[in-house]
Amino acid sequence: MSWGLDNRLSRIFQPSNGRTLMLAVDHGYFQGPTSGLEVPKDAITPLLPYADTLMVTRGVLRRCVDPNSKIPVVLRVSGGTSILKELSNEGLTTSIEDAIRLNVSGVAISIFVGSEYERQTLLNLSKLVDTCERYGIPVLAVTAVGRDMNRDARYLSLCCRIATEIGAHIVKTYYCENFDKIVKSSPVPIVIAGGKKIPEKAALDLAYNALRDGALGVDMGRNIFQSKYPVAMIRSVRAIVHENATSKEAFVLFNKLRRKEKDS
Ligand code: R5P
Numbered sequence: 001m002s003w004g005l006d007n008r009l010s011r012i013f014q015p016s017n018g019r020t021l022m023l024a025v026d027h028g029y030f031q032g033p034t035s036g037l038e039v040p041k042d043a044i045t046p047l048l049p050y051a052d053t054l055m056v057t058r059g060v061l062r063r064c065v066d067p068n069s070k071i072p073v074v075l076r077v078s079g080g081t082s083i084l085k086e087l088s089n090e091g092l093t094t095s096i097e098d099a100i101r102l103n104v105s106g107v108a109i110s111i112f113v114g115s116e117y118e119r120q121t122l123l124n125l126s127k128l129v130d131t132c133e134r135y136g137i138p139v140l141a142v143t144a145v146g147r148d149m150n151r152d153a154r155y156l157s158l159c160c161r162i163a164t165e166i167g168a169h170i171v172k173t174y175y176c177e178n179f180d181k182i183v184k185s186s187p188v189p190i191v192i193a194g195g196k197k198i199p200e201k202a203a204l205d206l207a208y209n210a211l212r213d214g215a216l217g218v219d220m221g222r223n224i225f226q227s228k229y230p231v232a233m234i235r236s237v238r239a240i241v242h243e244n245a246t247s248k249e250a251f252v253l254f255n256k257l258r259r260k261e262k263d264s
Pocket of ligand 1: 024025026027055142193194195196219220221222223
């Protein structure tokens with residue numbers, strides 16, 4: 001570890017409790033103008049005050065996020081494919097120089113274990129870790145498993161452990177039964193994705209259970225920006241991550257805040 005790397009990690013994970021609420025808004029890199037993010041600036045701006053970190057691509061960062069913002073950025077640097085093609089066929093889309101120029105706190109890349117281009121994506125990760133180690137920039141590996149594989153502890157732990165072994169500094173995965181086994185077998189900070197939009201109470205349960213079972217944070221997108229009440233939702237997730245709220249308490253808060261959001 002180096003001072004620069006530790007310093008950047010401390011911008012992502014709050015030193016007070018070692019946790020993070022990362023707001024994921026990078027979906028457009030392969031989904032285009034996905035629901036809830038059609039106008040990125042309008043979606044992102046009201047949520048920023050409640051996020052610890054923003055996961056975003058360089059294009060949206062440059063055009064839609066105020067450079068005076070103090071938000072630490074985890075920059076999505078893999079891509080090259082779209083929902084119309086084989087998703088695992090990714091390469092690196094952003095140079096290390098541009099990531100440094102954008103003053104990022106970390107970079108993110110997907111790996112697709114069990115998919116057609118598994119090897120390519122794992123070697124992408126390995127190359128990125130080598131490059132980023134030179135500059136003290138943490139690498140977040142986003143895990144995906146093959147289309148015909150369940151997102152269960154068997155496959156997700158395979159994916160997370162491989163990412164850990166290759167040298168990812170943070171691993172992002174999905175919550176599942178026996179999640180604690182994934183955490184124990186992958187000795188790096190684990191954060192969870194929210195996945196497809198589900199009812200707010202279910203998403204709050206997911207966040208609560210993941211943290212209870214050892215995740216150090218959430219990197220949530222659709223369950224925040226696709227909610228009818230995104231500000232109420234991110235503030236409720238925040239209560240779980242940083243105020244030790246139960247999901248039940250967070251849902252009470254959500255209902256209170258959504259009334260205000262509706263009126264405003
Ligand atoms: C992949 O599309 C991206 O890395 C997303 O940022 C990630 O899946 C997290 O977003 P969500 O909570 O919507 O699953």
